[in-house]
Amino acid sequence: MKEIVRKFSAERDWDQFHNAKDLAVGIATEASELLEIFRFKSENEVEAMLKNPKSAKKIKDELADVFYFALRFAQKYDIDISTALRTKIEANARRYPIGKAKGSNKKYTEFGP
Amino acid sequence: MKEIVRKFSAERDWDQFHNAKDLAVGIATEASELLEIFRFKSENEVEAMLKNPKSAKKIKDELADVFYFALRFAQKYDIDISTALRTKIEANARRYPIGKAKGSNKKYTEFGP
Amino acid sequence: MKEIVRKFSAERDWDQFHNAKDLAVGIATEASELLEIFRFKSENEVEAMLKNPKSAKKIKDELADVFYFALRFAQKYDIDISTALRTKIEANARRYPIGKAKGSNKKYTEFGP
Amino acid sequence: MKEIVRKFSAERDWDQFHNAKDLAVGIATEASELLEIFRFKSENEVEAMLKNPKSAKKIKDELADVFYFALRFAQKYDIDISTALRTKIEANARRYPIGKAKGSNKKYTEFGP
Numbered sequence: 405m406k407e408i409v410r411k412f413s414a415e416r417d418w419d420q421f422h423n424a425k426d427l428a429v430g431i432a433t434e435a436s437e438l439l440e441i442f443r444f445k446s447e448n449e450v451e452a453m454l455k456n457p458k459s460a461k462k463i464k465d466e467l468a469d470v471f472y473f474a475l476r477f478a479q480k481y482d483i484d485i486s487t488a489l490r491t492k493i494e495a496n497a498r499r500y501p502i503g504k505a506k507g508s509n510k511k512y513t514e515f516g517p
Numbered sequence: 518m519k520e521i522v523r524k525f526s527a528e529r530d531w532d533q534f535h536n537a538k539d540l541a542v543g544i545a546t547e548a549s550e551l552l553e554i555f556r557f558k559s560e561n562e563v564e565a566m567l568k569n570p571k572s573a574k575k576i577k578d579e580l581a582d583v584f585y586f587a588l589r590f591a592q593k594y595d596i597d598i599s600t601a602l603r604t605k606i607e608a609n610a611r612r613y614p615i616g617k618a619k620g621s622n623k624k625y626t627e628f629g630p
Numbered sequence: 631m632k633e634i635v636r637k638f639s640a641e642r643d644w645d646q647f648h649n650a651k652d653l654a655v656g657i658a659t660e661a662s663e664l665l666e667i668f669r670f671k672s673e674n675e676v677e678a679m680l681k682n683p684k685s686a687k688k689i690k691d692e693l694a695d696v697f698y699f700a701l702r703f704a705q706k707y708d709i710d711i712s713t714a715l716r717t718k719i720e721a722n723a724r725r726y727p728i729g730k731a732k733g734s735n736k737k738y739t740e741f742g743p
Numbered sequence: 744m745k746e747i748v749r750k751f752s753a754e755r756d757w758d759q760f761h762n763a764k765d766l767a768v769g770i771a772t773e774a775s776e777l778l779e780i781f782r783f784k785s786e787n788e789v790e791a792m793l794k795n796p797k798s799a800k801k802i803k804d805e806l807a808d809v810f811y812f813a814l815r816f817a818q819k820y821d822i823d824i825s826t827a828l829r830t831k832i833e834a835n836a837r838r839y840p841i842g843k844a845k846g847s848n849k850k851y852t853e854f855g856p
Contacts, residue, residue: 432778439538442768464604545775549659644844689763690822691834700806723751728755732756
């Protein structure tokens with residue numbers, strides 16, 4: 405997938421604009437467009453949107469835009485996503501041990517001793 | 518990677534919190550944490566941060582958090598990321614034809630006829 | 631309030647960093663920190679957080695950070711907030727006429743004819 | 744300004760949708776729309792946009808949307824913005840003492856002893 409993303413940008417000579425800061429802006433603004441779809445909607449309405457083909461298409465498109473910029477960031481700065489994810493999940497497993505985190509929506513900083 | 522993410526959440530019984538809206542909040546807030554690293558930093562400073570092992574580690578961690586929630590969204594709502602990305606890239610290729618988009622940072626809505 | 635914000639920045643010689651793009655990054659990242667407080671929390675939990683002095687303090691602090699950067703943007707680029715708000719509210723009143731918008735969470739693009 | 748915002752929402756019976764979490768989503772998504780205007784633009788291009796009446800209007804409109812939701816949050820949850828801002832600025836003045844912060848874009852956590 406990184407290759408698709410790289411090729412699309414290279415063909416358009418967009419390397420000059422795709423610095424790390426603007427790519428981070430890209431990820432954040434696309435994530436926000438995904439979130440905006442659900443603004444002021446109840447959980448039931450959101451579930452209905454995921455089942456409706458037209459709104460489901462819009463949701464997938466916005467999620468794809470997030471992946472586009474996130475993959476482009478990883479590709480441009482040579483980040484192995486699989487390794488980065490595993491490393492972070494292991495750190496999170498220490499922060500959120502199953503015994504404390506199971507069934508809880510507390511942030512790790514809120515756990516008691 | 519979807520499987521790692523699914524397992525981590527399942528072991529902690531977090532399905533009840535991981536609805537689409539909160540996962541979108543998750544993606545947006547983590548994307549913002551990545552962006553926050555670059556706040557008020559010049560392009561040169563950002564490049565230096567990417568080369569410094571300590572700040573590079575932080576950048577990778579925040580990018581991994583974005584992938585965590587984006588993958589979790591895709592896994593939970595059965596979205597094939599590869600297909601969604603290809604579909605969106607094709608749409609973008611029509612919006613940004615090479616002839617008009619090459620070397621340009623204009624939004625497609627700003628292209629002339 | 632603009633004067634407090636201007637003075638705080640001027641004393642620290644921060645004009646050089648406070649360009650429009652980074653101030654927009656400032657607003658977005660602080661808004662995201664406010665939102666992050668409510669991540670994975672139910673409506674009842676959020677209401678309880680607003681009543682609890684400790685979490686209410688955190689909420690106020692993050693909202694203040696949003697105002698800090700939004701006011702700084704307006705101050706630095708000479709935007710009259712009151713006028714800008716009135717103008718936008720009038721435009722929104724046309725987009726969301728009471729007859730169509732009352733009691734509805736639809737976006738104006740979703741209204742029928 | 745809080746009164747304008749309150750009245751606009753009350754006339755449309757939007758209290759039911761304007762809970763704290765969705766208002767925070769409102770602030771964050773509007774802040775992101777402001778930021779999106781500057782995506783992939785250089786500092787010179789951003790300055791030119793602020794001088795161009797058409798793009799300046801768009802910038803003001805998006806900033807107004809941020810204020811709309813931020814004011815609505817403050818109005819609905821009885822937060823005195825002026826007090827919240829002063830309190831936060833005082834805390835920031837301790838985090839960023841002039842001696843250390845002057846002319847620096849470091850985060851307070853990066854200051855040496």
